[in-house]
Amino acid sequence: MKLGVDVLFEKHPGLLRDKRVGLITNPTGVTRDLVSVVEKFRAHPDVKIAALYGPEHGVRGNAQAGEFVAFYRDEHFSLPVFSLYGQALKLPTAPLADIDATMRDFDTQHAGKQVERTMLDGIDVLVFDLQDVGTRVYTYIATMAYAMSAAAAAGIPFVVLDRPNPINGVAMEGPILEYPRHSSFIGVYPIPLRHGLTTGELARLFNAKFLPQKCDLTVVPMEGWRRGDWFEATRLPWVAPSPNMPTPDTATVYPGQVLLEGTNLSEGRGTTRPFEWFGAPWIDGFVLARELNALALPGVRFRETWFAPTFSKSAGQRCGGCQLHVTDREAFRSVATTLAILQTVRRLHGAKLELHADYFDKVMGTSSVREAFERGVPSEKIAATWECGLTEFAALREPLLLYR
Numbered sequence: 001m002k003l004g005v006d007v008l009f010e011k012h013p014g015l016l017r018d019k020r021v022g023l024i025t026n027p028t029g030v031t032r033d034l035v036s037v038v039e040k041f042r043a044h045p046d047v048k049i050a051a052l053y054g055p056e057h058g059v060r061g062n063a064q065a066g067e068f069v070a071f072y073r074d075e076h077f078s079l080p081v082f083s084l085y086g087q088a089l090k091l092p093t094a095p096l097a098d099i100d101a102t103m104r105d106f107d108t109q110h111a112g113k114q115v116e117r118t119m120l121d122g123i124d125v126l127v128f129d130l131q132d133v134g135t136r137v138y139t140y141i142a143t144m145a146y147a148m149s150a151a152a153a154a155g156i157p158f159v160v161l162d163r164p165n166p167i168n169g170v171a172m173e174g175p176i177l178e179y180p181r182h183s184s185f186i187g188v189y190p191i192p193l194r195h196g197l198t199t200g201e202l203a204r205l206f207n208a209k210f211l212p213q214k215c216d217l218t219v220v221p222m223e224g225w226r227r228g229d230w231f232e233a234t235r236l237p238w239v240a241p242s243p244n245m246p247t248p249d250t251a252t253v254y255p256g257q258v259l260l261e262g263t264n265l266s267e268g269r270g271t272t273r274p275f276e277w278f279g280a281p282w283i284d285g286f287v288l289a290r291e292l293n294a295l296a297l298p299g300v301r302f303r304e305t306w307f308a309p310t311f312s313k314s315a316g317q318r319c320g321g322c323q324l325h326v327t328d329r330e331a332f333r334s335v336a337t338t339l340a341i342l343q344t345v346r347r348l349h350g351a352k353l354e355l356h357a358d359y360f361d362k363v364m365g366t367s368s369v370r371e372a373f374e375r376g377v378p379s380e381k382i383a384a385t386w387e388c389g390l391t392e393f394a395a396l397r398e399p400l401l402l403y404r
Helices: 004-011 037-043 096-107 140-154 199-210 248-262 285-294 334-352 357-364 368-374 379-384 387-400
Strands: 019-025 047-054 072-074 079-083 125-129 158-161 173-176 192-194 217-220 277-280 300-307 319-326
Touching (some): 004 158, 004 217, 019 037, 019 140, 037 047, 096 357, 125 140, 140 158, 140 199, 158 199, 173 248, 173 334, 192 334, 248 319, 248 357, 277 300, 285 300, 285 319, 285 334, 334 368, 334 379, 368 379
Parallel strands (some): 019 047, 019 125, 047 079, 125 158, 158 217
Antiparallel strands (some): 072 079, 173 192, 277 319, 300 319
């Protein structure tokens, strides 16, 4: 298959000709042969790259979640680099142990992540080339939405070089975000938690249905990608989109396991298996694994594990917990699985499990799930309430799909 960046130069060589390009990218912005899109643009005689813009984690992808990246001039590329994660509103200074609380507070704000008008001085076109992971909470799609709005306001075109949804473009999970009440940087518009779209399709949806001012949008689609494809079907090399998304397996469990960020459970940040490992110092992994496996949840088995995060929640403490082993990806439903995990932990440990209500609701996109959870409604009944919304969303997105 061919990525949008590969198709761009093969079939649309004039799209960026003689234009000063602002490029939103990070290490995932590579060709099929692992050539950086920045290097590709710089080497092309008809493209003049004028500035780089980094999402959360930065253009080089080395910043941890919640870490502020100041404006700088990249020595290797000789280009100015603007951060789209807090450059306009610097993150508060906090000890590393408090980074989770800092991130929860900052990521529920819209402020500080927009492309300021002065950042576009001298730019003729904005190009977006980032690998998404298929989950609404992942902040790159919010960065794209804000950048599209900025391009519309500035009267410059916006180009998306499309990439695959690594957890396929068929399955959808979770509630539709309640807009505008629960809109935030970790969920701007009313889409489900697992959305089943590529970045190019999301851009078309945002432009057609949600942006207050439409932008001059061009999506350069991939060739050879099918909606049912998981990432390995593409035979592309996996470049970690962020420090805590090391493998496609991480992306598979992420739609549900990201909910743990809204609790006092460790979601495995600071370990080698973030989001696949989870636990707390007060959990016995053997007991939890036994109770979770007794539920016979589809497509997953749980194995007891112990770990000590090097940073983030429970840093330096031995945590008991489990690792999710997905045995059947088509049957596995990450969001419903994580709700069952939380209900089991609550049953075993009661008030030791704490939910950060506002952040949990922002991740979920609604307060109704947390409220049902607190009332003891079974996870399968909670999940059943999403079906009507997902059916309506499927109809909404249908005319805007690029791949069938």
